[in-house]
Amino acid sequence: MPRYDYDLITIGAGSGGVRGTRLAGGYGARTAIIEEERVGGTCVLRGCVPKKLLVYGAHYAEHLEDAVNYGWSVDGASHDWARMIDTKNVELDRLNGIYLRILRENNVEVVDGRGVLTDPHTVEVNGKSMTAEKILVAVGGWPSTPDIPGVEHVISSNEALELRELPKRMVIVGGGYIAVEFAGIFAALGVEVTEVIRAEAILRGFDHDIRVNLTDEMQKRGVKVLSETVIRSIEKDGDVYTLRCAGNEIIETDLVMYATGRTPNTAGLGLAEAGVELAGNGAVMVDEWNQSSVESIYAVGDVTDRIALTPVAIQEGRAFAETHFNGNPLTVDYDDVPSAVFSTPPVGSVGLPEEVARARYGDIDVYVSRFKPLVHTLSGRDERSFMKLVVDAHTDRVLGAHMVGLDAPEIIQGVAIAIKCDATKAQFDATTGIHPSAAEEFVTMREKRPNPERVQAAE
Numbered sequence: 001m002p003r004y005d006y007d008l009i010t011i012g013a014g015s016g017g018v019r020g021t022r023l024a025g026g027y028g029a030r031t032a033i034i035e036e037e038r039v040g041g042t043c044v045l046r047g048c049v050p051k052k053l054l055v056y057g058a059h060y061a062e063h064l065e066d067a068v069n070y071g072w073s074v075d076g077a078s079h080d081w082a083r084m085i086d087t088k089n090v091e092l093d094r095l096n097g098i099y100l101r102i103l104r105e106n107n108v109e110v111v112d113g114r115g116v117l118t119d120p121h122t123v124e125v126n127g128k129s130m131t132a133e134k135i136l137v138a139v140g141g142w143p144s145t146p147d148i149p150g151v152e153h154v155i156s157s158n159e160a161l162e163l164r165e166l167p168k169r170m171v172i173v174g175g176g177y178i179a180v181e182f183a184g185i186f187a188a189l190g191v192e193v194t195e196v197i198r199a200e201a202i203l204r205g206f207d208h209d210i211r212v213n214l215t216d217e218m219q220k221r222g223v224k225v226l227s228e229t230v231i232r233s234i235e236k237d238g239d240v241y242t243l244r245c246a247g248n249e250i251i252e253t254d255l256v257m258y259a260t261g262r263t264p265n266t267a268g269l270g271l272a273e274a275g276v277e278l279a280g281n282g283a284v285m286v287d288e289w290n291q292s293s294v295e296s297i298y299a300v301g302d303v304t305d306r307i308a309l310t311p312v313a314i315q316e317g318r319a320f321a322e323t324h325f326n327g328n329p330l331t332v333d334y335d336d337v338p339s340a341v342f343s344t345p346p347v348g349s350v351g352l353p354e355e356v357a358r359a360r361y362g363d364i365d366v367y368v369s370r371f372k373p374l375v376h377t378l379s380g381r382d383e384r385s386f387m388k389l390v391v392d393a394h395t396d397r398v399l400g401a402h403m404v405g406l407d408a409p410e411i412i413q414g415v416a417i418a419i420k421c422d423a424t425k426a427q428f429d430a431t432t433g434i435h436p437s438a439a440e441e442f443v444t445m446r447e448k449r450p451n452p453e454r455v456q457a458a459e
């Protein structure tokens, strides 16, 4: 008679939890996964997938404009937001069904309800106790908002994905991934978007040139970026919201969305009571094996607040399952993780930003290219793509590749393989370009950008 009901109980059926559990189930473990909402998690239900579908939908606005000089007549074209939301939801239902099927096919019992730990091997759900040798916490994160008067009036990306109609004006607070992505969606569909950021520029942590070039492109599309602006309070009067800023400026708008980061979803889960060490923001502290301070409790994905990206959560889930249920100890390599921002135009980035590379390696070479994409020579759109390589001057190794412009995420994914293989600039240069493409710029950049320190030393 086994000591526990299951070998593994997972709380949270998002990307990381599902991957870890279904692999464990496939390897023969007795598994259950507990989910209080629908199976799929943030990425499938409230994040990457629905967001990207809306990005595609919004981009048709530009495609239609751009088509005219290619001979198309697009008079009378109009957009039905509610229809896009409905079709997007049909797709989410389909994906939810696929996730459920995959879990069942891998012998994972799916339990609807909220799981709360009562001891290091026991989870209570729907008034019933379930025990397991190992417990995997994969409950993800949730939008967090600052505690200011009137914050109850704001929406998050969760609600933005479900709006029934578009406002005329909208304020988006925050300058991270979510804020710039939604600014692009709404602006393309005709909403007057003001993005309010407390910092000097959007996308903290990205290469400076990327931040500047994307801001420039967003502004060309009508997004107003208010930097170094802090909102103190929000009042609602009828359908109008009044935002009072620290410098006494007042902004009036029809909808306020906050995208000011996400917090691990651990409140009320019984983790601290079970002895699990949590960070100040509630994240589960884990080691490289995804193990918490309690031997039987593990965590993967956004709840651990390492790199909050779906593919990383999936790698962590896989590493957990391989290690514990397939006799194949595996850890995740967090170096050179590429990422994309599905802004308009999008950003792709891998490796070190120039500023970080300079601080870490000292002497670096920088190559940049800024050009009008071929498609826009005819469309007439005033858009520039920007690409950048950061190279270690001593070893010639490419330390970072960054891009703002059409297809940036698709292009950077391939470049990321080269960077993961420690490719040198000489190897980039020895690679034949694909012509005509934007991607070929990454293998044809010959002119180093003057190094400010070397220029200064020479003077």
Ligand code: NDP
Binding pocket: 145, 146, 173, 174, 175, 176, 177, 178, 179, 181, 197, 198, 199, 203, 204, 259, 260, 261, 262, 307, 308, 309, 339, 340, 341, 342
């Ligand atoms: P981010 O951490 O990317 O950005 C948060 C933004 O909110 C920053 O601009 C930050 O400003 C600002 N901010 C934080 N607190 C406050 C405050 N009190 N008042 C005003 N502004 C504030 O979070 P997101 O919510 O955009 O996204 C969460 C995470 O989800 C991302 O970090 C990313 O890992 C993931 N994600 C990935 C996507 C992708 O891969 N394409 C898409 C969407 C999300 P400051 O810069 O000054 O700190």
